[in-house]
Amino acid sequence: xxxxxxxxxxxxxxxxxxxxxxxxxxxxxxxxxxxxxxxxxxxxxxxxxxxxxxxxxxxxxxxxxxxxxxxxxxxxxxxxxxxxxxxxxxxxxxxxxxxxxxxxxxxxxxxxxxxxxxxxxxxxxxxxxxxxxxxxxxxxxxxxxxxxxxxxxxxxxxxxxxxxxxxxxxxxxxxxxxxxxxxxxxxxxxxxxxxxxxxxxxxxxxxxxxxxxxxxxxxxxxxxxxxxxxxxxxxxxxxxxxxxxxxxxxxxxxxxxxxxxxxxxxxxxxxxxxxxxxxxxxxxxxxxxxxxxxxxxxxxxxxxxxxxxxxxxxxxxxxxxxxxxxxxxxxxxxxxxxxxxxxxxxxxxxxxxxxxxxxxxxxxxxxxxxxxxxxxxxxxxxxxxxxxxxxxxxxxxxxxxxxxxxxxxxxxxxxxxxxxxxxxxxxxxxxxxxxxxxxxxxxxxxxxxxxxxxxxxxxxxxxxxxxxxxxxxxxxxxxxxxxxxxxxxxxxxxxxxxxxxxx
Numbered sequence: 019x020x021x022x023x024x025x026x027x028x029x030x031x032x033x034x035x036x037x038x039x040x041x042x043x044x045x046x047x048x049x050x051x052x053x054x055x056x057x058x059x060x061x062x063x064x065x066x067x068x069x070x071x072x073x074x075x076x077x078x079x080x081x082x083x084x085x086x087x088x089x090x091x092x093x094x095x096x097x098x099x100x101x102x103x104x105x106x107x108x109x110x111x112x113x114x115x116x117x118x119x120x121x122x123x124x125x126x127x128x129x130x131x132x133x134x135x136x137x138x139x140x141x142x143x144x145x146x147x148x149x150x151x152x153x154x155x156x157x158x159x160x161x162x163x164x165x166x167x168x169x170x171x172x173x174x175x176x177x178x179x180x181x182x183x184x185x186x187x188x189x190x191x192x193x194x195x196x197x198x199x200x201x202x203x204x205x206x207x208x209x210x211x212x213x214x215x216x217x218x219x220x221x222x223x224x225x226x227x228x229x230x231x232x233x234x235x236x237x238x239x240x241x242x243x244x245x246x247x248x249x250x251x252x253x254x255x256x257x258x259x260x261x262x263x264x265x266x267x268x269x270x271x272x273x274x275x276x277x278x279x280x281x282x283x284x285x286x287x288x289x290x291x292x293x294x295x296x297x298x299x300x301x302x303x304x305x306x307x308x309x310x311x312x313x314x315x316x317x318x319x320x321x322x323x324x325x326x327x328x329x330x331x332x333x334x335x336x337x338x339x340x341x342x343x344x345x346x347x348x349x350x351x352x353x354x355x356x357x358x359x360x361x362x363x364x365x366x367x368x369x370x371x372x373x374x375x376x377x378x379x380x381x382x383x384x385x386x387x388x389x390x391x392x393x394x395x396x397x398x399x400x401x402x403x404x405x406x407x408x409x410x411x412x413x414x415x416x417x418x419x420x421x422x423x424x425x426x427x428x429x430x431x432x433x434x435x436x437x438x439x440x441x442x443x444x445x446x447x448x449x450x451x452x453x454x455x456x457x458x459x460x461x462x463x464x465x466x467x468x469x470x471x472x473x474x475x476x477x478x479x480x481x482x483x484x485x486x487x488x489x490x491x492x493x494x495x496x497x498x499x500x501x502x503x504x505x506x507x508x509x510x511x512x513x514x515x516x517x518x519x520x521x
Contacts, residue, residue: 051217052224060136063231065100068115068133071163071196072098074221075118078214081221084199086120089129089159089189094122102130104151114148118161128157134164135193135231140176149182159187165233167192169269170291173299193232197225198277205284235274238430239267242423249314249335256311265306265316271431272318272331275438279320282439290319290328310335322442326449329442331434333419340434341416342441348376348408349452354401357408360452362397365390365413368445373414378406415441 047055052070057063075082075098082096099117106112116131130148134140140162148160166175174190200222202208209215225232241260248254254261269289276287295302309315314336320329330343348357361374370391377385386402393400401408420433 050223051220054224054227054229057229057231060138060231063229064115064133064135064138067135067193067231068131068163069100070221070224071133072100072116072118072131074200074217078203078209078218080209080214081200081203081218084203085191085196086118086127086129088191089118089127089161090187091118091120091127091129091158092122092125094120094125094127096120104155106147106151107154112147112151114151127159128152128155129159129161129189130157132160132162134162134166136165136233138164139166140164142176142178145176145188146178146182149178149186149188152186153182157186159189162188162190163193163196164190165193165231166190167194167235167270167273169266169273170296170299170302171288172296193225194234194274194277197222197232198280200225201281202284202286205281234278235271236425236431237267238271238423239263240423242267242430245310246335246421249310254311254314256307261307261310262303265310266303268316268333269303269306269318271434272320275331275435276320278435279322279438279442283322285323287323288321290321290330320438322446325442325446326451329438329446331438333434335419338419338421339416340419340437341414342437343412343414344441344446344449346411346413346449347451348411350454354404354406354408355398358393358397358400361411362390362393364448364450365445368413368448369415369440370394371415372445373416374400375412375414376400376402376408377410377412378402378408380406413445415445 052066057066075085076096079096083093086096087093097119099119101113101115102117103111103113114130115133118129118131120127130152132140132145132148145160145162152158152160162174162176164175168175168190174188176190178188200218203218204215204222207215209218224230241263245254245258245260245264248258248260272289276289280287291302306316309317314334316333316335318331320331322329325344326346327344331340332343333340346361349360352360358376365372368390370389372390373387374390374393375385375387386400388399415437417433417437420428420430422429423431425432425435
């Protein structure tokens with residue numbers, strides 16, 4: 019009986035110590051400002067996520083300014099509302115998930131908010147309806163929030179009629195981006211008020227819980243396996259729907275990798291795009307698709323503040339390889355071996371399988387390439403010609419690409435994310451750009467009034483004149499040694515000879 023009672027008490031989390039009943043506190047749930055308990059469906063998940071986000075935007079002014087500022091709102095008082103009812107011009111009822119209002123003096127900025135959680139995607143007709151409502155009421159913008167990631171800054175994952183964007187701006191933020199902005203504020207400790215900082219922490223905790231419906235990028239899409247196999251077989255065509263989808267998903271993966279890295283660094287990390295690509299994401303997607311079809315490769319990049327250069331990501335599906343690379347300008351002075359040693363000193367702890375490429379001046383080829391492990395034993399292997407200046411180093415880390423479409427071990431997404439984290443943490447963050455030494459103060463012996471020091475060529479010994487002249491000519495004394503007295507006397511005029519040179 020006693021043993022049975024003890025087992026029941028243990029199962030209930032009750033422990034007896036010295037006749038006093040103790041309860042195991044490990045089974046207790048901490049009370050949370052934004053609880054995840056009670057979320058039983060997509061509708062409840064969406065409503066709670068919307069309310070939690072908008073409430074924190076209005077409560078934590080630094081976070082509210084970060085989000086509203088990205089929409090073009092002024093710095094002012096942020097007010098938020100949920101499920102605001104409207105009537106369209108056609109007489110239909112419409113209820114956006116939320117509304118953000120920012121006021122400063124006499125200026126007012128208003129944005130309608132449409133939210134999706136989980137795997138739900140935005141509906142173009144619904145977004146266009148809210149654009150019409152915003153235009154009719156003189157609002158400034160419509161903000162959509164979902165787990166869809168825009169392939170480029172300023173792009174929108176949902177195609178809408180561009181004519182509806184003449185008077186109303188359309189913005190999109192993924193839950194990953196909202197999570198990243200909150201973490202950046204946390205890492206930098208930008209929130210001055212401790213109570214507001216705690217509230218922001220509760221939002222971060224909520225968004226990181228799987229029941230919140232805020233999902234990070236974790237899937238290359240249903241066409242991934244088909245496209246991968248077609249690339250290996252050489253049968254992929256630009257007209258294939260899967261080619262465009264995989265190219266778009268890869269750009270989304272690069273954007274998410276930047277947000278994931280930003281959470282660790284506390285700074286904003288953006289995709290490295292040209293001005294043309296940023297202005298026209300459609301052309302970027304078309305070029306990426308054409309490259310995938312022609313070569314089986316996908317490329318992208320990340321621009322990290324104060325890093326020595328952008329991190330370039332290259333994927334070769336035919337070889338099942340993924341690589342990360344960064345270019346480092348070489349020092350502009352010193353011997354070539356000195357420049358190589360300058361690089362190696364900064365990479366003492368970098369992986370030995372990082373490849374270093376040296377680009378020299380006036381070089382037509384690819385230059386020298388060696389692994390860091392080999393160069394540490396013999397740095398001279400990277401010097402192609404001691405007379406040709408090394409202008410640039412490129413460091414590359416290559417890994418096997420995963421084949422699965424999702425995250426986890428052996429997946430493509432997980433492999434790319436792990437490579438970026440490793441390459442930045444063990445290579446890029448160790449590098450510092452070269453700077454020229456400050457000019458030295460001259461000593462009194464090097465006064466500017468004195469002639470400059472002789473060059474090395476000027477210090478060479480003066481060549482002596484030949485000791486024997488041509489036949490029939492007298493031999494003259496040289497300036498390299500003392501003059502021989504006997505030789506000098508032999509040059510005196512003979513007795514009786516005149517020295518009149520009047521002729």
